[in-house]
Amino acid sequence: MNTIFFSLLTLFSLFVFMNLGKVRASKKQTDRNDRINRFGSKQESGNKKSARSTIIEGEAEEINDNPKK
């Protein structure tokens, strides 16, 4: 009885793996901002973007500490 139960469990699980494994994960899983960043994807580019956004655009002006009176 034990053997039959675990054999069926094995076969059913392998069937589930072979079919479910080929299906794409749900949007709930893939469309997240906190996904593991293995290949330099969303999060890193997001960080770069935010780092870049701190730069103030415009022409640079020389600061003179001793202005002529």
Add this chain to the structure above:
Amino acid sequence: MSKHSALNTFGRSGNPAFTKNFTNTDTSSLPLAERMTLDGAVNKTAVLLGLCFSGAFLGWNMPILVVPGMLIGFVLALVTIFRSPSKAGATAPFYALFQGMALGGITMFAEMQYPGIGIQAIGLTFGILASLLFCYKSGIIKPTENFKLMIVSATMGIMFLYLISFIMSFFGSGIGFIHSNGLFGIGFSLFVVAIAALNLVLDFDFIEEGAEKGLPKYMEWYGAFSLMVTLVWLYMEILRLLMKLRSR
């Protein structure tokens, strides 16, 4: 240690097979037929499982193959992880075959002591695989950087403990509670089974993201190999846990 320095030190995945740096992989120029797919990774995992079962059949009938199977499998795993991930298509099938030989022999010895334990361990291993795959695909379990950091730390801690216990065994000593069948020993085994099982989630995520990003085709073999590494570990831990429970 801050989160990011720990990630830099330990790599970006719990599974040692995923600690390689793949961040520079440029796949934009690859044709579609040469990109990683979910179908390919699952089919290759099925091939490796078939080879592992064939190896197990050999190991069961010739238990003398346990030690060579384990050693050769271990060396092949190291070669695949550290030397040539791109050659995983050549090394992973042999890894599965040799590890299968070792598992077959070990299961045979366990069966001699506790009849019926082998099929229970196999059933539980694949049951966990299927249920965690469902949880991952449906979004019930969501692997994040913190999740990964937790699994990496726990996995490395367990490996370190096993290494110390292995070294101590040469001097006639050891870490007793790891192998005891007391409540603490069973609790430790349950913890290790849980960590091994959660490593599967990281493997699924790697394969999913690899297919999404269109990594090179050989990564299908690498993903399947990584899944096999975790499954072999999970099976061994479940077998150990069941033996502890049956010996009480």
